[in-house]
Structures are given as C-alpha cells and as structure tokens.
Amino acid sequence: VNFVAGVLTLFLIYVLLTMAFSSFYGILGILLTIACPVFLFWATSGGFETLNLFFVVFVLFSLYRFMRSRQVDRAELLFLSLVLLAHCRYESAIFIAGLLVLAPYFVNREMIGRYRLPTLLCPVLLLPLIWQQHLCFFAPGVHQSEGVRPALYQVFGFGNLADHLGSNFFVLFGLDAGYGFLPAVFILAAAGLYRIVKRMLQTD
Numbered sequence: 001v002n003f004v005a006g007v008l009t010l011f012l013i014y015v016l017l018t019m020a021f022s023s024f025y026g027i028l029g030i031l032l033t034i035a036c037p038v039f040l041f042w043a044t045s046g047g048f049e050t051l052n053l054f055f056v057v058f059v060l061f062s063l064y065r066f067m068r069s070r071q072v073d074r075a076e077l078l079f080l081s082l083v084l085l086a087h088c089r090y091e092s093a094i095f096i097a098g099l100l101v102l103a104p105y106f107v108n109r110e111m112i113g114r115y116r117l118p119t120l121l122c123p124v125l126l127l128p129l130i131w132q133q134h135l136c137f138f139a140p141g142v143h144q145s146e147g148v149r150p151a152l153y154q155v156f157g158f159g160n161l162a163d164h165l166g167s168n169f170f171v172l173f174g175l176d177a178g179y180g181f182l183p184a185v186f187i188l189a190a191a192g193l194y195r196i197v198k199r200m201l202q203t204d
Contacts, residue, residue: 002050006043009054010034016061020196029192032185048088055085059095064196067105075106076119083125093129 010030018026033039042049062078086093099106174183 002043002045002047005050005054006039009050009057012054012057012061016057016064016196017192020064020199025192032188035185036181052085052088052092055081055088056092056095059085063102070105072111072114075111076115079119079122083122086126086129093126096126 010033013029013033014023014026016026017029039050039053042053059078059081062074062081066074066078082096082099085095105111172181172186174181174186
C-alpha cells in the first residue's frame, strides 16, 4: 500500500508543479522527493506516513485547482480530501485549521448556497476522529497506567509546538548529518512553496 501511495504521491507532485510552472519543475520535484531518505523509508514501511503524505499533496493539489477556478465542485473535493487526510494520522487535522485562513473564499454569498449535501456533512464525518482522539488520550480507564496520561498531555500539548518546530527545522536544514537531509533541498522546497502561493494569490 505504501509503495502505491508513494508512486501516486510522486505523480501528484509532478502534476501540481507542471500545472503551476512547467514539466521541468515537475520532474525536478520528483527527483528532489526521491532524494529525501525519509520518503524512501516511508515507501517501504508499514505505517501510514506515505498515505498521509499522498493526501497532503492531494489537498494542496485540490486547493491549487480551486484557487485557479473558484468552482464549487473543486471546493467540495478539497473539503472531502481534508476529511480523509484528517483520518490518516492524528496530527493531520491541523490542515483543517489552516483552511480557516482562506475561509472568505469558501464562505460567501456566491459559494455557500451551491454546496451539495455531502459537503455540508463534512463536519459530521469528523466526529469519529474527535471521538477516537478523546477515547485514546483522555478517556479514563483506557490506559493501563494512570501515569501515562500526564505524559500524553505533555507530549501533545500546544506548549511544545515551538520546541518541536525548532527541532524539525534543525533536521530539515541538514544541520545534523545523521538524518541525511540536505540544506539545498529544504531551501528549494521553501522557494517552490513561496512561488506556488504567490501564483495562487495572483489569480485574484
């Protein structure tokens, strides 16, 4: 499954970058992704990381298509893909919060009355995720030891967000050779993200 998800992820990266720039950047995006050792590790593992990455790229792809066309059906595809992404891994629900920045594009007089029933049910489809998180981390009697719960609060607390981001940037910048990351790859990825966002905003 992860191998198939990895291939589909590379394909979506190529399509997204080709749509935004040209086929040259699409091929370059594939090569840079393959050059990332963590991606190769995920593609041969048994976890949900590669599937999660596929839906992350699919969400970005759907968002780009919507921002270019402002069509309701593409907004609906984006909402449904966000629901699927949120169910892949617990931390992926943060992408839904990121969509709030673009809320004026989705919630306005022109759009709100044209959404179909499945789209309006998207919040309901998130209820199993909320129930699962509550049951797994906060419900009494689930964990064998009461000492586990304070540790969970500490690990998943928002107070650690800055520390975790700092650690991730340290790794992605290639400052620790043991992780196999290259600073040039991170800089190119950041530059590509900036250009894609700029291109999307220029469509207004």
